[in-house]
Amino acid sequence: MAAASESEPRQAAKRMRLDTYHEVYRSVSLSSADTEVYVERTHPKNVLEGLNRLRLNRALCDVVLCCGGQEFPCHRYVLASFSPYFEAMFTSGMLESTQERVTISAVEPQVFGMLVNYAYTSEVSISDENVEALLEASNLLDFMAIREACCVYMNRYMDISNCVWINCLAEAQCCEMLAEQSMDYILEHFSDIYQQEDFLSLSVEELTKILASDHLNVPKEDMVFEAAMLWLDKCPTCYIHETGGHRI
Structure with a gap:
Protein backbone atom coordinates (compact mmCIF):
# COMPACT_ATOMS: atom_id res chain seq x y z
CA MET A 1 0.00 0.00 0.00
CA ALA A 2 2.82 2.42 0.89
CA ALA A 3 4.57 1.71 -2.42
CA ALA A 4 1.36 2.35 -4.33
CA SER A 5 0.69 5.60 -2.51
CA GLU A 6 4.25 6.78 -3.20
CA SER A 7 3.92 6.04 -6.91
CA GLU A 8 0.88 8.25 -7.33
CA PRO A 9 2.77 11.51 -6.55
CA ARG A 10 5.54 10.38 -8.87
CA GLN A 11 3.06 9.69 -11.63
CA ALA A 12 1.40 13.07 -11.07
CA ALA A 13 4.79 14.78 -11.23
CA LYS A 14 5.61 12.92 -14.42
CA ARG A 15 2.33 14.00 -16.01
CA MET A 16 3.03 17.59 -14.95
CA ARG A 17 6.48 17.46 -16.54
CA LEU A 18 4.97 16.11 -19.76
CA ASP A 19 2.29 18.80 -19.77
CA THR A 20 4.94 21.45 -19.24
CA TYR A 21 7.06 19.92 -21.99
CA HIS A 22 4.19 20.04 -24.47
CA GLU A 23 3.42 23.63 -23.51
CA VAL A 24 7.00 24.64 -24.24
CA TYR A 25 7.66 22.49 -27.28
CA ARG A 26 5.73 21.51 -30.34
CA SER A 27 6.81 18.76 -32.70
CA VAL A 28 6.74 18.93 -36.47
CA SER A 29 6.98 15.59 -38.25
CA LEU A 30 9.32 15.47 -41.20
CA SER A 31 9.29 13.24 -44.24
CA SER A 32 11.28 10.64 -42.37
CA ALA A 33 9.03 8.57 -40.14
CA ASP A 34 11.53 8.51 -37.28
CA THR A 35 12.61 12.18 -37.39
CA GLU A 36 11.00 15.15 -35.70
CA VAL A 37 12.01 18.75 -35.16
CA TYR A 38 11.33 20.16 -31.71
CA VAL A 39 10.69 23.91 -31.56
CA GLU A 40 10.75 25.74 -28.25
CA ARG A 41 7.64 27.90 -28.11
CA THR A 42 9.14 30.48 -25.79
CA HIS A 43 12.35 30.95 -27.77
CA PRO A 44 11.32 34.15 -29.65
CA LYS A 45 10.14 35.74 -26.42
CA ASN A 46 13.32 34.71 -24.61
CA VAL A 47 15.50 36.13 -27.38
CA LEU A 48 13.67 39.47 -27.31
CA GLU A 49 13.94 39.64 -23.53
CA GLY A 50 17.63 38.88 -23.76
CA LEU A 51 18.24 41.54 -26.39
CA ASN A 52 16.28 44.09 -24.40
CA ARG A 53 18.27 43.26 -21.29
CA LEU A 54 21.48 43.83 -23.24
CA ARG A 55 20.14 47.16 -24.51
CA LEU A 56 19.13 48.36 -21.07
CA ALA A 80 17.37 46.60 -39.38
CA SER A 81 15.66 43.23 -38.95
CA PHE A 82 12.14 44.66 -39.24
CA SER A 83 12.46 48.30 -40.35
CA PRO A 84 13.31 48.86 -44.04
CA TYR A 85 14.31 52.40 -43.08
CA PHE A 86 17.01 51.21 -40.70
CA GLU A 87 17.97 48.30 -42.92
CA ALA A 88 18.75 50.75 -45.71
CA MET A 89 20.54 53.07 -43.30
CA PHE A 90 22.81 50.37 -41.86
CA THR A 91 23.42 48.08 -44.85
CA SER A 92 23.55 50.23 -47.99
CA GLY A 93 26.88 51.91 -47.40
CA MET A 94 25.41 55.14 -46.08
CA LEU A 95 27.52 57.24 -43.74
CA GLU A 96 25.30 56.18 -40.83
CA SER A 97 26.24 52.54 -41.33
CA THR A 98 29.63 53.17 -39.72
CA GLN A 99 28.87 56.05 -37.37
CA GLU A 100 28.72 55.36 -33.67
CA ARG A 101 26.14 58.12 -33.18
CA VAL A 102 23.24 58.73 -35.57
CA THR A 103 20.80 61.64 -35.35
CA ILE A 104 17.10 60.95 -35.89
CA SER A 105 15.15 64.05 -36.92
CA ALA A 106 11.47 64.92 -37.33
CA VAL A 107 10.39 62.58 -34.52
CA GLU A 108 9.52 63.45 -30.93
CA PRO A 109 12.01 61.81 -28.54
CA GLN A 110 9.27 60.31 -26.38
CA VAL A 111 7.63 58.73 -29.41
CA PHE A 112 10.98 57.51 -30.74
CA GLY A 113 11.65 55.91 -27.39
CA MET A 114 8.34 54.05 -27.72
CA LEU A 115 9.40 52.77 -31.14
CA VAL A 116 12.76 51.59 -29.83
CA ASN A 117 11.06 49.90 -26.91
CA TYR A 118 8.68 48.20 -29.33
CA ALA A 119 11.62 46.90 -31.35
CA TYR A 120 12.85 45.02 -28.29
CA THR A 121 9.55 44.03 -26.67
CA SER A 122 6.92 43.86 -29.45
CA GLU A 123 4.67 46.06 -27.28
CA VAL A 124 3.44 49.64 -27.65
CA SER A 125 0.73 51.58 -25.83
CA ILE A 126 -1.52 53.61 -28.15
CA SER A 127 -3.80 56.33 -26.83
CA ASP A 128 -5.68 59.38 -28.06
CA GLU A 129 -2.78 61.51 -26.91
CA ASN A 130 -0.05 59.73 -28.89
CA VAL A 131 -1.74 58.02 -31.84
CA GLU A 132 -1.08 60.86 -34.31
CA ALA A 133 2.61 61.18 -33.41
CA LEU A 134 3.02 57.39 -33.40
CA LEU A 135 1.44 57.06 -36.83
CA GLU A 136 3.62 59.79 -38.31
CA ALA A 137 6.82 58.42 -36.75
CA SER A 138 6.11 54.80 -37.64
CA ASN A 139 5.28 55.82 -41.19
CA LEU A 140 8.52 57.78 -41.47
CA LEU A 141 10.72 55.05 -39.98
CA ASP A 142 8.90 52.09 -41.56
CA PHE A 143 7.61 50.50 -38.38
CA MET A 144 4.74 49.11 -40.38
CA ALA A 145 3.17 46.99 -37.64
CA ILE A 146 2.77 50.07 -35.43
CA ARG A 147 1.46 52.03 -38.41
CA GLU A 148 -1.25 49.46 -38.94
CA ALA A 149 -1.99 49.27 -35.21
CA CYS A 150 -2.54 53.05 -35.15
CA CYS A 151 -4.92 52.79 -38.09
CA VAL A 152 -6.87 50.02 -36.38
CA TYR A 153 -7.03 52.10 -33.19
CA MET A 154 -8.38 55.16 -34.97
CA ASN A 155 -10.93 53.16 -36.92
CA ARG A 156 -12.13 51.51 -33.72
CA TYR A 157 -12.66 54.81 -31.89
CA MET A 158 -13.95 56.83 -34.84
CA ASP A 159 -16.98 59.05 -34.18
CA ILE A 160 -18.57 62.24 -35.47
CA SER A 161 -16.17 64.42 -33.51
CA ASN A 162 -12.93 62.97 -34.92
CA CYS A 163 -13.73 61.32 -38.28
CA VAL A 164 -12.77 64.39 -40.34
CA TRP A 165 -9.47 64.73 -38.50
CA ALA A 170 -4.93 59.17 -43.10
CA GLU A 171 -4.68 61.01 -46.41
CA ALA A 172 -1.51 62.81 -45.30
CA GLN A 173 0.12 59.54 -44.17
CA CYS A 174 -1.04 57.54 -47.22
CA CYS A 175 -3.07 55.12 -45.09
CA GLU A 176 -5.45 54.16 -47.87
CA MET A 177 -7.73 51.80 -45.96
CA LEU A 178 -8.19 54.20 -43.03
CA ALA A 179 -8.79 57.08 -45.45
CA GLU A 180 -11.50 55.06 -47.16
CA GLN A 181 -13.06 53.97 -43.87
CA SER A 182 -13.14 57.50 -42.48
CA GLU A 206 -11.44 68.23 -49.22
CA LEU A 207 -14.81 69.98 -48.97
CA THR A 208 -15.46 69.58 -52.68
CA LYS A 209 -14.64 65.88 -52.56
CA ILE A 210 -17.22 65.30 -49.83
CA LEU A 211 -20.01 67.46 -51.24
CA ALA A 212 -19.59 66.04 -54.74
CA SER A 213 -19.70 62.39 -53.65
CA ASP A 214 -22.50 60.23 -55.00
CA HIS A 215 -22.57 58.46 -51.64
CA LEU A 216 -23.29 61.54 -49.55
CA ASN A 217 -26.11 60.65 -47.17
CA VAL A 218 -28.38 63.66 -46.58
CA PRO A 219 -32.12 63.77 -45.80
CA LYS A 220 -32.56 66.71 -48.20
CA GLU A 221 -30.44 68.46 -50.81
CA ASP A 222 -30.71 71.79 -49.00
CA MET A 223 -28.35 70.41 -46.36
CA VAL A 224 -25.50 70.36 -48.89
CA PHE A 225 -26.02 74.06 -49.62
CA GLU A 226 -26.30 74.81 -45.90
CA ALA A 227 -23.02 72.96 -45.22
CA ALA A 228 -21.26 74.89 -47.97
CA MET A 229 -22.52 78.22 -46.62
CA LEU A 230 -21.47 77.34 -43.07
CA TRP A 231 -18.01 76.48 -44.32
CA LEU A 232 -17.81 79.72 -46.32
CA ASP A 233 -18.88 81.79 -43.32
CA LYS A 234 -16.08 80.15 -41.33
CA CYS A 235 -13.50 80.71 -44.06
CA PRO A 236 -14.71 83.60 -46.24
CA THR A 237 -11.39 84.06 -48.03
CA CYS A 238 -11.29 80.51 -49.43
CA TYR A 239 -12.04 79.81 -53.08
CA ILE A 240 -13.05 76.66 -54.89
CA HIS A 241 -11.66 78.07 -58.13
CA GLU A 242 -8.87 80.57 -57.86
CA THR A 243 -9.13 81.44 -61.53
CA GLY A 244 -11.28 84.52 -61.78
CA GLY A 245 -11.45 84.87 -57.98
CA HIS A 246 -14.93 83.31 -57.74
CA ARG A 247 -16.08 82.26 -54.30
CA ILE A 248 -18.68 79.64 -53.59
Missing part, protein backbone atom coordinates in the same frame (compact mmCIF):
# COMPACT_ATOMS: atom_id res chain seq x y z
CA ASN A 57 22.58 47.43 -19.79
CA ARG A 58 24.20 49.09 -22.84
CA ALA A 59 25.87 45.77 -23.59
CA LEU A 60 27.03 44.97 -27.14
CA CYS A 61 25.24 48.07 -28.47
CA ASP A 62 26.90 49.26 -31.67
CA VAL A 63 25.05 52.53 -32.29
CA VAL A 64 23.59 55.39 -30.28
CA LEU A 65 20.55 57.01 -31.84
CA CYS A 66 20.19 60.66 -30.86
CA CYS A 67 16.73 62.19 -30.94
CA GLY A 68 15.65 65.49 -29.45
CA GLY A 69 18.56 65.67 -27.03
CA GLN A 70 18.04 62.10 -25.79
CA GLU A 71 20.24 59.09 -26.48
CA PHE A 72 19.07 55.56 -27.29
CA PRO A 73 21.79 52.87 -27.34
CA CYS A 74 20.71 50.13 -29.76
CA HIS A 75 21.84 47.17 -31.84
CA ARG A 76 21.86 47.86 -35.55
CA TYR A 77 20.74 44.36 -36.47
CA VAL A 78 17.68 44.54 -34.23
CA LEU A 79 16.38 47.71 -35.88
CA ILE A 166 -8.81 61.01 -38.97
CA ASN A 167 -9.52 61.28 -42.68
CA CYS A 168 -7.13 64.21 -43.10
CA LEU A 169 -4.43 62.39 -41.16
CA MET A 183 -14.54 58.94 -45.72
CA ASP A 184 -17.31 56.34 -45.68
CA TYR A 185 -18.08 57.37 -42.11
CA ILE A 186 -18.20 61.06 -43.04
CA LEU A 187 -20.51 60.44 -45.98
CA GLU A 188 -22.80 58.20 -43.96
CA HIS A 189 -23.08 60.56 -40.95
CA PHE A 190 -22.82 63.84 -42.83
CA SER A 191 -25.91 65.39 -41.22
CA ASP A 192 -24.23 65.06 -37.80
CA ILE A 193 -20.78 66.10 -38.95
CA TYR A 194 -21.07 69.19 -41.11
CA GLN A 195 -21.38 71.54 -38.13
CA GLN A 196 -18.34 70.10 -36.35
CA GLU A 197 -15.29 72.35 -36.03
CA ASP A 198 -13.05 69.96 -37.96
CA PHE A 199 -15.45 69.94 -40.91
CA LEU A 200 -15.50 73.74 -41.03
CA SER A 201 -11.67 73.68 -41.16
CA LEU A 202 -11.50 71.53 -44.30
CA SER A 203 -9.61 72.76 -47.33
CA VAL A 204 -11.48 73.62 -50.53
CA GLU A 205 -10.36 70.38 -52.16
Whole structure:
Protein backbone atom coordinates (compact mmCIF):
# COMPACT_ATOMS: atom_id res chain seq x y z
CA MET A 1 0.00 0.00 0.00
CA ALA A 2 2.82 2.42 0.89
CA ALA A 3 4.57 1.71 -2.42
CA ALA A 4 1.36 2.35 -4.33
CA SER A 5 0.69 5.60 -2.51
CA GLU A 6 4.25 6.78 -3.20
CA SER A 7 3.92 6.04 -6.91
CA GLU A 8 0.88 8.25 -7.33
CA PRO A 9 2.77 11.51 -6.55
CA ARG A 10 5.54 10.38 -8.87
CA GLN A 11 3.06 9.69 -11.63
CA ALA A 12 1.40 13.07 -11.07
CA ALA A 13 4.79 14.78 -11.23
CA LYS A 14 5.61 12.92 -14.42
CA ARG A 15 2.33 14.00 -16.01
CA MET A 16 3.03 17.59 -14.95
CA ARG A 17 6.48 17.46 -16.54
CA LEU A 18 4.97 16.11 -19.76
CA ASP A 19 2.29 18.80 -19.77
CA THR A 20 4.94 21.45 -19.24
CA TYR A 21 7.06 19.92 -21.99
CA HIS A 22 4.19 20.04 -24.47
CA GLU A 23 3.42 23.63 -23.51
CA VAL A 24 7.00 24.64 -24.24
CA TYR A 25 7.66 22.49 -27.28
CA ARG A 26 5.73 21.51 -30.34
CA SER A 27 6.81 18.76 -32.70
CA VAL A 28 6.74 18.93 -36.47
CA SER A 29 6.98 15.59 -38.25
CA LEU A 30 9.32 15.47 -41.20
CA SER A 31 9.29 13.24 -44.24
CA SER A 32 11.28 10.64 -42.37
CA ALA A 33 9.03 8.57 -40.14
CA ASP A 34 11.53 8.51 -37.28
CA THR A 35 12.61 12.18 -37.39
CA GLU A 36 11.00 15.15 -35.70
CA VAL A 37 12.01 18.75 -35.16
CA TYR A 38 11.33 20.16 -31.71
CA VAL A 39 10.69 23.91 -31.56
CA GLU A 40 10.75 25.74 -28.25
CA ARG A 41 7.64 27.90 -28.11
CA THR A 42 9.14 30.48 -25.79
CA HIS A 43 12.35 30.95 -27.77
CA PRO A 44 11.32 34.15 -29.65
CA LYS A 45 10.14 35.74 -26.42
CA ASN A 46 13.32 34.71 -24.61
CA VAL A 47 15.50 36.13 -27.38
CA LEU A 48 13.67 39.47 -27.31
CA GLU A 49 13.94 39.64 -23.53
CA GLY A 50 17.63 38.88 -23.76
CA LEU A 51 18.24 41.54 -26.39
CA ASN A 52 16.28 44.09 -24.40
CA ARG A 53 18.27 43.26 -21.29
CA LEU A 54 21.48 43.83 -23.24
CA ARG A 55 20.14 47.16 -24.51
CA LEU A 56 19.13 48.36 -21.07
CA ASN A 57 22.58 47.43 -19.79
CA ARG A 58 24.20 49.09 -22.84
CA ALA A 59 25.87 45.77 -23.59
CA LEU A 60 27.03 44.97 -27.14
CA CYS A 61 25.24 48.07 -28.47
CA ASP A 62 26.90 49.26 -31.67
CA VAL A 63 25.05 52.53 -32.29
CA VAL A 64 23.59 55.39 -30.28
CA LEU A 65 20.55 57.01 -31.84
CA CYS A 66 20.19 60.66 -30.86
CA CYS A 67 16.73 62.19 -30.94
CA GLY A 68 15.65 65.49 -29.45
CA GLY A 69 18.56 65.67 -27.03
CA GLN A 70 18.04 62.10 -25.79
CA GLU A 71 20.24 59.09 -26.48
CA PHE A 72 19.07 55.56 -27.29
CA PRO A 73 21.79 52.87 -27.34
CA CYS A 74 20.71 50.13 -29.76
CA HIS A 75 21.84 47.17 -31.84
CA ARG A 76 21.86 47.86 -35.55
CA TYR A 77 20.74 44.36 -36.47
CA VAL A 78 17.68 44.54 -34.23
CA LEU A 79 16.38 47.71 -35.88
CA ALA A 80 17.37 46.60 -39.38
CA SER A 81 15.66 43.23 -38.95
CA PHE A 82 12.14 44.66 -39.24
CA SER A 83 12.46 48.30 -40.35
CA PRO A 84 13.31 48.86 -44.04
CA TYR A 85 14.31 52.40 -43.08
CA PHE A 86 17.01 51.21 -40.70
CA GLU A 87 17.97 48.30 -42.92
CA ALA A 88 18.75 50.75 -45.71
CA MET A 89 20.54 53.07 -43.30
CA PHE A 90 22.81 50.37 -41.86
CA THR A 91 23.42 48.08 -44.85
CA SER A 92 23.55 50.23 -47.99
CA GLY A 93 26.88 51.91 -47.40
CA MET A 94 25.41 55.14 -46.08
CA LEU A 95 27.52 57.24 -43.74
CA GLU A 96 25.30 56.18 -40.83
CA SER A 97 26.24 52.54 -41.33
CA THR A 98 29.63 53.17 -39.72
CA GLN A 99 28.87 56.05 -37.37
CA GLU A 100 28.72 55.36 -33.67
CA ARG A 101 26.14 58.12 -33.18
CA VAL A 102 23.24 58.73 -35.57
CA THR A 103 20.80 61.64 -35.35
CA ILE A 104 17.10 60.95 -35.89
CA SER A 105 15.15 64.05 -36.92
CA ALA A 106 11.47 64.92 -37.33
CA VAL A 107 10.39 62.58 -34.52
CA GLU A 108 9.52 63.45 -30.93
CA PRO A 109 12.01 61.81 -28.54
CA GLN A 110 9.27 60.31 -26.38
CA VAL A 111 7.63 58.73 -29.41
CA PHE A 112 10.98 57.51 -30.74
CA GLY A 113 11.65 55.91 -27.39
CA MET A 114 8.34 54.05 -27.72
CA LEU A 115 9.40 52.77 -31.14
CA VAL A 116 12.76 51.59 -29.83
CA ASN A 117 11.06 49.90 -26.91
CA TYR A 118 8.68 48.20 -29.33
CA ALA A 119 11.62 46.90 -31.35
CA TYR A 120 12.85 45.02 -28.29
CA THR A 121 9.55 44.03 -26.67
CA SER A 122 6.92 43.86 -29.45
CA GLU A 123 4.67 46.06 -27.28
CA VAL A 124 3.44 49.64 -27.65
CA SER A 125 0.73 51.58 -25.83
CA ILE A 126 -1.52 53.61 -28.15
CA SER A 127 -3.80 56.33 -26.83
CA ASP A 128 -5.68 59.38 -28.06
CA GLU A 129 -2.78 61.51 -26.91
CA ASN A 130 -0.05 59.73 -28.89
CA VAL A 131 -1.74 58.02 -31.84
CA GLU A 132 -1.08 60.86 -34.31
CA ALA A 133 2.61 61.18 -33.41
CA LEU A 134 3.02 57.39 -33.40
CA LEU A 135 1.44 57.06 -36.83
CA GLU A 136 3.62 59.79 -38.31
CA ALA A 137 6.82 58.42 -36.75
CA SER A 138 6.11 54.80 -37.64
CA ASN A 139 5.28 55.82 -41.19
CA LEU A 140 8.52 57.78 -41.47
CA LEU A 141 10.72 55.05 -39.98
CA ASP A 142 8.90 52.09 -41.56
CA PHE A 143 7.61 50.50 -38.38
CA MET A 144 4.74 49.11 -40.38
CA ALA A 145 3.17 46.99 -37.64
CA ILE A 146 2.77 50.07 -35.43
CA ARG A 147 1.46 52.03 -38.41
CA GLU A 148 -1.25 49.46 -38.94
CA ALA A 149 -1.99 49.27 -35.21
CA CYS A 150 -2.54 53.05 -35.15
CA CYS A 151 -4.92 52.79 -38.09
CA VAL A 152 -6.87 50.02 -36.38
CA TYR A 153 -7.03 52.10 -33.19
CA MET A 154 -8.38 55.16 -34.97
CA ASN A 155 -10.93 53.16 -36.92
CA ARG A 156 -12.13 51.51 -33.72
CA TYR A 157 -12.66 54.81 -31.89
CA MET A 158 -13.95 56.83 -34.84
CA ASP A 159 -16.98 59.05 -34.18
CA ILE A 160 -18.57 62.24 -35.47
CA SER A 161 -16.17 64.42 -33.51
CA ASN A 162 -12.93 62.97 -34.92
CA CYS A 163 -13.73 61.32 -38.28
CA VAL A 164 -12.77 64.39 -40.34
CA TRP A 165 -9.47 64.73 -38.50
CA ILE A 166 -8.81 61.01 -38.97
CA ASN A 167 -9.52 61.28 -42.68
CA CYS A 168 -7.13 64.21 -43.10
CA LEU A 169 -4.43 62.39 -41.16
CA ALA A 170 -4.93 59.17 -43.10
CA GLU A 171 -4.68 61.01 -46.41
CA ALA A 172 -1.51 62.81 -45.30
CA GLN A 173 0.12 59.54 -44.17
CA CYS A 174 -1.04 57.54 -47.22
CA CYS A 175 -3.07 55.12 -45.09
CA GLU A 176 -5.45 54.16 -47.87
CA MET A 177 -7.73 51.80 -45.96
CA LEU A 178 -8.19 54.20 -43.03
CA ALA A 179 -8.79 57.08 -45.45
CA GLU A 180 -11.50 55.06 -47.16
CA GLN A 181 -13.06 53.97 -43.87
CA SER A 182 -13.14 57.50 -42.48
CA MET A 183 -14.54 58.94 -45.72
CA ASP A 184 -17.31 56.34 -45.68
CA TYR A 185 -18.08 57.37 -42.11
CA ILE A 186 -18.20 61.06 -43.04
CA LEU A 187 -20.51 60.44 -45.98
CA GLU A 188 -22.80 58.20 -43.96
CA HIS A 189 -23.08 60.56 -40.95
CA PHE A 190 -22.82 63.84 -42.83
CA SER A 191 -25.91 65.39 -41.22
CA ASP A 192 -24.23 65.06 -37.80
CA ILE A 193 -20.78 66.10 -38.95
CA TYR A 194 -21.07 69.19 -41.11
CA GLN A 195 -21.38 71.54 -38.13
CA GLN A 196 -18.34 70.10 -36.35
CA GLU A 197 -15.29 72.35 -36.03
CA ASP A 198 -13.05 69.96 -37.96
CA PHE A 199 -15.45 69.94 -40.91
CA LEU A 200 -15.50 73.74 -41.03
CA SER A 201 -11.67 73.68 -41.16
CA LEU A 202 -11.50 71.53 -44.30
CA SER A 203 -9.61 72.76 -47.33
CA VAL A 204 -11.48 73.62 -50.53
CA GLU A 205 -10.36 70.38 -52.16
CA GLU A 206 -11.44 68.23 -49.22
CA LEU A 207 -14.81 69.98 -48.97
CA THR A 208 -15.46 69.58 -52.68
CA LYS A 209 -14.64 65.88 -52.56
CA ILE A 210 -17.22 65.30 -49.83
CA LEU A 211 -20.01 67.46 -51.24
CA ALA A 212 -19.59 66.04 -54.74
CA SER A 213 -19.70 62.39 -53.65
CA ASP A 214 -22.50 60.23 -55.00
CA HIS A 215 -22.57 58.46 -51.64
CA LEU A 216 -23.29 61.54 -49.55
CA ASN A 217 -26.11 60.65 -47.17
CA VAL A 218 -28.38 63.66 -46.58
CA PRO A 219 -32.12 63.77 -45.80
CA LYS A 220 -32.56 66.71 -48.20
CA GLU A 221 -30.44 68.46 -50.81
CA ASP A 222 -30.71 71.79 -49.00
CA MET A 223 -28.35 70.41 -46.36
CA VAL A 224 -25.50 70.36 -48.89
CA PHE A 225 -26.02 74.06 -49.62
CA GLU A 226 -26.30 74.81 -45.90
CA ALA A 227 -23.02 72.96 -45.22
CA ALA A 228 -21.26 74.89 -47.97
CA MET A 229 -22.52 78.22 -46.62
CA LEU A 230 -21.47 77.34 -43.07
CA TRP A 231 -18.01 76.48 -44.32
CA LEU A 232 -17.81 79.72 -46.32
CA ASP A 233 -18.88 81.79 -43.32
CA LYS A 234 -16.08 80.15 -41.33
CA CYS A 235 -13.50 80.71 -44.06
CA PRO A 236 -14.71 83.60 -46.24
CA THR A 237 -11.39 84.06 -48.03
CA CYS A 238 -11.29 80.51 -49.43
CA TYR A 239 -12.04 79.81 -53.08
CA ILE A 240 -13.05 76.66 -54.89
CA HIS A 241 -11.66 78.07 -58.13
CA GLU A 242 -8.87 80.57 -57.86
CA THR A 243 -9.13 81.44 -61.53
CA GLY A 244 -11.28 84.52 -61.78
CA GLY A 245 -11.45 84.87 -57.98
CA HIS A 246 -14.93 83.31 -57.74
CA ARG A 247 -16.08 82.26 -54.30
CA ILE A 248 -18.68 79.64 -53.59
